Amino acid sequence: MGALGHYLEAQGIATTQISLVREHTSAINPPRALFVPFMLGRPFGAPGNAEFQRRVLTAALNLLAVKAGPVLVDWMEDAPAAAGDTGPLACPVTFSRAQGDDLASKFLHEVDELAQWHDLARARRGRTTVGLSGLEMPAAARFVVSYLGAEPQAPWAEGLAAGEALKLACEDLRAYYHEAAAAQPGVPDAAAVRDWYWHDTAAGRVMRELQRVCLASEDPSLRLFGERSLVPRAVEHAVAESST
């Protein structure tokens, strides 16, 4: 982020920025930056809290008035929790239908049974962030599980490497689960939904198994995907710690 500040400013465009990792911004030393102690992924702090977002935005824009720089200013306030935040996800989705014994069948059942919750989420929010792959979720799930077996499906578009296609399908599925979970009663916090997805669902187990397959693959696109863009570091560490 800070590099863009350097590059644009050198071209005569004034910049101000949010900093989410103070040590990185301090090293790169961009013209104007406001460090905020918020969760990575939330530079304006609090979803659905326009007043808080406006104050953070105004503080960042006000740096445009300082007379000399570089300037790195600290925003001292933590992001407020959502009203009604219940913390851990108290009641994960109950998967009621009879499920097959194998992981792939359980995953496909989950995707099917989450549809009503996802429909509700989309209706309430008026939007969904699912849609990178262009696949319906059952098709995305079938595409993913095919890589756990002997006959992986070819990517759906010409020129799309297998690892790139899996990335899009997996991102869609993760968004689908997260949005569906958010539609349930209560307001689970971000860490709770993450932990539910990765540790309590068949989807999470499928993704971890997929990572194992990708890392062992001879396809460089699959190895890159497995190494960098599938399982969060926090989840890898939690799994490693639980197995020791």
Add this chain to the structure above:
Amino acid sequence: MVRLADLPQWEQGHLLDKVKDLTGFNDRPWKKPPPLKRCRVAIVTTAGLHRRGDRPFGPSATATDYRVIPGDTPAAELVMSHQSVNFDRSGFQEDHNVVFPIDRLRELAAAGAIKAVADHHYAFMGAAPIRALKAKAVELAGLLKKDKVDAVLLSPV
């Protein structure tokens, strides 16, 4: 919370290890903008955002280009194809403004706190190697000037 001291040691180590790649920006470019009330402002994010149906961002090493986000893009059309899985997406799923505060910026323009919101905004994918972004950033500066942008808000994830 992402004060470094609040993070587990392995995450602190990962973030601090990146610092060595961020040095060497020793020039101190400084463009004085007009007073805020006379500024036309654009957002440039590194969140890997784009419109539904646009080309997604590819693997990090090659994703040094940007996507154009017209200012009238409905929130329902915004999706995120960032390569990293190590940041929260649930905030963006709930409210795009927590990443891309276009509605807040419009409110500031309506209130007269800034002059106007630019017609076009832009997104990079933040996992790309930062020095490889320079050529596209220079190109982008030209587009921002054509849009008569006085100042850019840079928003990471």
